Amino acid sequence: MLVAIAAILAHRWPYPFKNNGFTILHLIVMATIKLLLGLFLFAAGGSITMLKRNLLGSHVNVSAAISSVENVHRNRLVASAKSELGVMEATGKNDGKRVEEYLAVAGLKKGLPWCAAFVSWLYAQEGFKKPRTGWSPDLFPTSRLARSALPGDVLGIYFQEYKRIAHVGLIEKVKGDWCFSYEGNTNTDGSRNGDGVYYRLRHIKTIHRIANWVREGGKSK
DSSP: OHHHHHHHHHTTSOGGGEETTEEHHHHHHHHHHHHHHHHHHHHHHHHHHHHHSOGGGSOOOOOOOOOHHHHHHHHHHHHHHHHTTTOBOSSSSSOSHHHHHHHHHTTOOTTSOOHHHHHHHHHHHTTOOOOOOSOGGGGOOGGGBOSSOOTTOEEEEEETTTTEEEEEEEEEEEETTEEEEEEEEEOTTOOSSOSEEEEEEEEGGGOOEEEOOSSTTSSOO
């Protein structure tokens, strides 16, 4: 539209302002269009970068669109985890009736760490075939990694002394910089080898990975 206006005004513009067939107005309009185009491309590039960035680098946002069926699964996973609050080991040695039920889902016997088995048990209760593991790193294959945290997703905590993810939990929600989760085999201090199921509050910067086992591929159907 600016070019069209320039073409109309060019016929009325005083001759002295013409230079080699182009009016000064032509030059001004062309420069303006180039500037606006440059600003548009810059803004578009910034938007693409925002879409590609790892949200765990700054904020974990619950923003991904989910289906109504998926949402039901997620809400049930969270409700199931919440109902397990208060489950405690019998003697503080990774034992007890309920704890051993968690371990059994992952094919493990009593006496072994059970945070990953707890997550596996929760998914089993909701009718998922996977995950089924007692090994925390197994919950974070590349195909399951997520850039945003949704209810029912799995969080992984990295321990430098083990050089790996050594504790996991089920995410309830994210609010600002904080993640609320239900975790087994922990305690009030957030230990990786605690004595029960606890409701935990962790800063997002302490979360190393997030895994999505709810989406297609993990369902029982």
